[in-house]
Amino acid sequence: MPRINPERVLSDLRTLATFGAYKTGVHRPTLSGEDIAAREWFANRMREAGLDASIDGIANILGKSPAIGRKALSGSHLESQNYAGWLDGPLGCVYALEAARAISEDPAISDLGVDVVVFCDEEGHFGSFLGSRSFIGVLEEREIDAASNHTTKVPMREALAAAGWAGRPRHVIDPARYAAFFEAHIEQGDTLESTGLKIGVVTAIVAIWQYRFTVEGEQNHAGTTSMKRRRDAGLELVRLLGAIDTRFPEICGPRTVWTTGRIALDPGEKSIIPGEAEALFQLRDADPAVLDRLEAEIHALVQGANRNGRCKIAVERLSASTPALMDRSLQAALDRAAEAHAPGKHMRMPSGAGHDAQWLARKLPAAMMFVPSIGGISHHWTENTSNEDIVLGAQVFADGIVNALRA
Amino acid sequence: MPRINPERVLSDLRTLATFGAYKTGVHRPTLSGEDIAAREWFANRMREAGLDASIDGIANILGKSPAIGRKALSGSHLESQNYAGWLDGPLGCVYALEAARAISEDPAISDLGVDVVVFCDEEGHFGSFLGSRSFIGVLEEREIDAASNHTTKVPMREALAAAGWAGRPRHVIDPARYAAFFEAHIEQGDTLESTGLKIGVVTAIVAIWQYRFTVEGEQNHAGTTSMKRRRDAGLELVRLLGAIDTRFPEICGPRTVWTTGRIALDPGEKSIIPGEAEALFQLRDADPAVLDRLEAEIHALVQGANRNGRCKIAVERLSASTPALMDRSLQAALDRAAEAHAPGKHMRMPSGAGHDAQWLARKLPAAMMFVPSIGGISHHWTENTSNEDIVLGAQVFADGIVNALRA
Numbered sequence: 001m002p003r004i005n006p007e008r009v010l011s012d013l014r015t016l017a018t019f020g021a022y023k024t025g026v027h028r029p030t031l032s033g034e035d036i037a038a039r040e041w042f043a044n045r046m047r048e049a050g051l052d053a054s055i056d057g058i059a060n061i062l063g064k065s066p067a068i069g070r071k072a073l074s075g076s077h078l079e080s081q082n083y084a085g086w087l088d089g090p091l092g093c094v095y096a097l098e099a100a101r102a103i104s105e106d107p108a109i110s111d112l113g114v115d116v117v118v119f120c121d122e123e124g125h126f127g128s129f130l131g132s133r134s135f136i137g138v139l140e141e142r143e144i145d146a147a148s149n150h151t152t153k154v155p156m157r158e159a160l161a162a163a164g165w166a167g168r169p170r171h172v173i174d175p176a177r178y179a180a181f182f183e184a185h186i187e188q189g190d191t192l193e194s195t196g197l198k199i200g201v202v203t204a205i206v207a208i209w210q211y212r213f214t215v216e217g218e219q220n221h222a223g224t225t226s227m228k229r230r231r232d233a234g235l236e237l238v239r240l241l242g243a244i245d246t247r248f249p250e251i252c253g254p255r256t257v258w259t260t261g262r263i264a265l266d267p268g269e270k271s272i273i274p275g276e277a278e279a280l281f282q283l284r285d286a287d288p289a290v291l292d293r294l295e296a297e298i299h300a301l302v303q304g305a306n307r308n309g310r311c312k313i314a315v316e317r318l319s320a321s322t323p324a325l326m327d328r329s330l331q332a333a334l335d336r337a338a339e340a341h342a343p344g345k346h347m348r349m350p351s352g353a354g355h356d357a358q359w360l361a362r363k364l365p366a367a368m369m370f371v372p373s374i375g376g377i378s379h380h381w382t383e384n385t386s387n388e389d390i391v392l393g394a395q396v397f398a399d400g401i402v403n404a405l406r407a
Numbered sequence: 408m409p410r411i412n413p414e415r416v417l418s419d420l421r422t423l424a425t426f427g428a429y430k431t432g433v434h435r436p437t438l439s440g441e442d443i444a445a446r447e448w449f450a451n452r453m454r455e456a457g458l459d460a461s462i463d464g465i466a467n468i469l470g471k472s473p474a475i476g477r478k479a480l481s482g483s484h485l486e487s488q489n490y491a492g493w494l495d496g497p498l499g500c501v502y503a504l505e506a507a508r509a510i511s512e513d514p515a516i517s518d519l520g521v522d523v524v525v526f527c528d529e530e531g532h533f534g535s536f537l538g539s540r541s542f543i544g545v546l547e548e549r550e551i552d553a554a555s556n557h558t559t560k561v562p563m564r565e566a567l568a569a570a571g572w573a574g575r576p577r578h579v580i581d582p583a584r585y586a587a588f589f590e591a592h593i594e595q596g597d598t599l600e601s602t603g604l605k606i607g608v609v610t611a612i613v614a615i616w617q618y619r620f621t622v623e624g625e626q627n628h629a630g631t632t633s634m635k636r637r638r639d640a641g642l643e644l645v646r647l648l649g650a651i652d653t654r655f656p657e658i659c660g661p662r663t664v665w666t667t668g669r670i671a672l673d674p675g676e677k678s679i680i681p682g683e684a685e686a687l688f689q690l691r692d693a694d695p696a697v698l699d700r701l702e703a704e705i706h707a708l709v710q711g712a713n714r715n716g717r718c719k720i721a722v723e724r725l726s727a728s729t730p731a732l733m734d735r736s737l738q739a740a741l742d743r744a745a746e747a748h749a750p751g752k753h754m755r756m757p758s759g760a761g762h763d764a765q766w767l768a769r770k771l772p773a774a775m776m777f778v779p780s781i782g783g784i785s786h787h788w789t790e791n792t793s794n795e796d797i798v799l800g801a802q803v804f805a806d807g808i809v810n811a812l813r814a
Binding site for chain 2: 187188189190191194206208210219220221222223224225226227229230232234235238239241242245249252255256257258259260261262263264265268269270271272273274280282284351352353354373376377378379380
């Protein structure tokens with residue numbers, strides 16, 4: 001079996017964390033100067049590992065193995081959320097590279113190979129999974145034409161040109177080349193930590209159903225408009241969110257999550273009754289039946305509010321993904337690897353977050369593996385995982401790939 | 408008794424509405440070009456009425472009557488909220504001017520006089536009642552030094568210089584000169600309209616107690632953080648506002664109003680659990696005992712939330728005014744005038760909005776009179792009052808002033 005090199009794994013991750021270092025995390029948005037430099041560095045690191053690496057026209061990196069036997073594809077993303085953690089993305093890239101290195105270094109299995117892939121913009125600075133969707137061949141040029149950075153407003157085409165990558169052809173997957181896709185990631189929750197476990201084997205990536213609630217009331221003076229007369233859009237929104245908060249725990253699934261990420265009142269002045277209110281509301285579950293049930297409840301609550309209240313609430317479903325099921329035999333391959341290195345300290349679990357693997361699963365049998373997040377924190381610069389857990393995860397991941405390729 | 412000139416009243420109001428016309432309302436922020444022009448025009452209109460008018464160093468206008476007998480002071484403001492109504496402010500200025508004109512034109516009472524005053528920035532583009540506070544002598548130079556337009560960020564000193572008024576002395580009230588202060592205004596609510604009444608005689612201007620609620624939770628990933636583990640600052644705020652919504656109607660006064668004008672979740676992203684949440688919350692009542700009771704309830708609800716919830720809520724009282732009581736004999740003078748012209752169609756009522764009169768009441772016996780607002784709408788360009796109600800109000804107002812001066 002492959003023997004990963006702990007120092008090499010940690011050193012690669014530490015080096016990546018210097019590109020856009022921010023406190024103990026990183027600020028490395030897609031196609032920022034730091035992201036471009038990190039990609040160039042990582043492509044060189046792939047070449048040093050004997051991979052034929054190139055960066056394509058949408059900043060994806062593909063490093064192809066020279067191995068003659070069965071091959072896996074593995075990778076993740078390198079850019080970060082704004083002012084976020086050092087492992088969300090890079091961990092999966094370095095695990096993939098280390099698996100490629102460790103397998104090629106083991107004479108007993110050096111016929112096996114791992115192609116390493118780094119997807120662009122999983123974190124969505126310019127769009128939604130642009131890199132992995134490009135790689136599986138479902139991203140049209142016009143979507144890239146229209147994409148611009150949500151924070152800086154710089155068009156993606158300009159950013160690609162600044163990196164020197166504009167006009168290059170885009171890598172597209174050759175499914176016949178691979179037996180499977182593997183992605184490793186930090187858990188981003190506290191299930192592993194709170195149960196004392198070390199490895200999560202992902203069963204499915206949950207579906208995300210995203211909604212916008214819009215409440216239309218009547219803007220008016222906060223002093224002169226009686227409570228009885230006012231049509232307060234903000235208050236009606238608070239009541240709806242309160243009703244969801246009361247009702248959903250009674251009908252949700254065991255791991256359903258729902259979140260109001262944004263609330264805006266218009267005009268948002270202290271002495272003006274809001275005439276309009278808006279909220280972004282999100283549901284996540286791996287079971288479409290649960291999502292259907294909760295969506296029906298949202299509509300029932302809104303209908304009740306519109307019947308009894310003084311405002312008009314509209315519900316718009318902005319997007320609704322389907323759960324991405326991970327391959328069962330690949331899950332078993334990861335289970336066996338985890339049992340070998342962390343006996344009894346692994347579990348099956350859904351992924352509450354979206355990942356590039358959900359797109360790759362459309363083309364290949366796919367698998368994901370999680371390592372613990374300290375305090376369950378992610379998308380924040382304090383995100384972290386212990387060195388021991390990082391090293392253990394790298395070994396389990398490499399073994400899991402070999403288990404799968406040998407099966 | 409004075410006979411007001413309906414055409415003159417309506418024509419002056421229509422002319423003022425041309426300065427910064429916006430749809431059927433006006434956009435005339437304090438010291439904008441349109442506001443400066445409106446002030447110059449109105450000062451000239453004062454002079455045409457025989458008043459000795461001048462604009463001072465904070466853009467207040469004082470027009471002094473040459474009458475030798477008892478005098479009243481009367482006026483309001485000329486600037487508007489952003490994209491708002493044509494009568495909020497100008498109505499009181501034109502009523503004051505028309506009272507001065509009608510009284511001087513009636514030989515039987517031409518010894519009486521009305522000084523007309525136009526206050527700057529009642530609408531608070533630069534600060535809080537800067538004009539009326541200057542006029543009663545409680546505004547220091549350093550507050551003007553520090554004031555800047557909340558929308559454009561232009562310093563007030565610069566705006567005054569651009570108008571050509573910087574460096575002028577500021578008018579300060581001579582309380583010995585006046586028997587009373589009178590201000591007319593649109594009601595800005597629907598009490599008069601919904602009861603079929605024409606004139607409101609104000610008993611008190613309510614106190615406003617303004618709060619900021621701040622909730623500290625933990626920013627985290629909306630997909631990977633279980634409902635049980637998350638510390639959602641936005642949800643905790645929704646729960647607090649819901650508890651207030653449930654509890655306050657049981658303990659408030661008959662005309663108490665409370666408003667959440669702004670809610671902000673940080674970072675405000677669809678897939679991130681808000682780590683911080685903030686709301687601006689306001690209470691208004693004419694009875695300090697009611698306000699005390701509601702404030703105590705806020706603290707009780709917050710304590711309960713902090714004991715039982717997973718976030719930390721802080722309540723900060725940003726400001727707390729005292730109610731301004733209107734003079735009882737002046738209320739009676741307005742009652743009598745209303746009964747003469749609109750028998751049975753007038754009522755006593757508190758003002759839920761703040762007005763310059765609340766500051767003048769510190770120096771003089773003060774009175775306020777309301778006319779109906781169509782649909783109760785104000786602070787919006789659709790704000791309106793019928794011509795008939797405008798004309799009736801002007802007559803009642805002039806008579807009320809004469810009743811008071813003769814008393």
